[in-house]
Amino acid sequence: MRALIVAVxxxxxxxxxxxxxxxxxxxxxxxxxxxxxxxxxxxYPAGQPWWHWFxxxxxxxxxxxxxxxxxxxxxxxxNHEYFTAQIERALLASGRMDLVxxxxxxxxxxxxxxxxxxxxxxxxxxxxxxxTGADFLLGGVINTQNDLTEKKDVRAYxxxxxxxxxxxxxxxxxxxxxxxxxxxxxxxxx
Numbered sequence: 451m452r453a454l455i456v457a458v459x460x461x462x463x464x465x466x467x468x469x470x471x472x473x474x475x476x477x478x479x480x481x482x483x484x485x486x487x488x489x490x491x492x493x494y495p496a497g498q499p500w501w502h503w504f505x506x507x508x509x510x511x512x513x514x515x516x517x518x519x520x521x522x523x524x525x526x527x528x529n530h531e532y533f534t535a536q537i538e539r540a541l542l543a544s545g546r547m548d549l550v551x552x553x554x555x556x557x558x559x560x561x562x563x564x565x566x567x568x569x570x571x572x573x574x575x576x577x578x579x580x581x582t583g584a585d586f587l588l589g590g591v592i593n594t595q596n597d598l599t600e601k602k603d604v605r606a607y608x609x610x611x612x613x614x615x616x617x618x619x620x621x622x623x624x625x626x627x628x629x630x631x632x633x634x635x636x637x638x639x640x
Contacts, residue, residue: 473633480533483627488540490625500622501546514548518589603633
């Protein structure tokens, strides 16, 4: 009977589309951080956000942002590419800025330009020196802090992000999101 109750409970959870929060970082955590951090970034400071004052000072031109990968300084393996792509997608969808290639993508672009220089026709070859420079760099870090007690394992994820204006090196925004997860150690054995 107990097995039937557990099976029905798991079925209900899986059918609801919600999973129990495990003690490790997952895609739902990444999505939650993006839903919090991107609106915070786009609305700071209140009244006249950074992208608004930039456009006003530059003839209405949208700021150009280069997104650096969010570094994983946590105690576990986290797919930073998924998380970074979620942030990139949300920022681009806002329509308030233009994004340029990430540092990792630049390596591929340079290889493509080298290949075109050797192999492409004169009509289709792309030239160097026409890239759009970034006005701002957006980056961040994921850290964890574990707190162990006799019966509970509490894991705190802290995501900190910062937006830096390239020309002045001034920080235009700093955001932080914390996610706490708790595991009942007794439920998983000693």
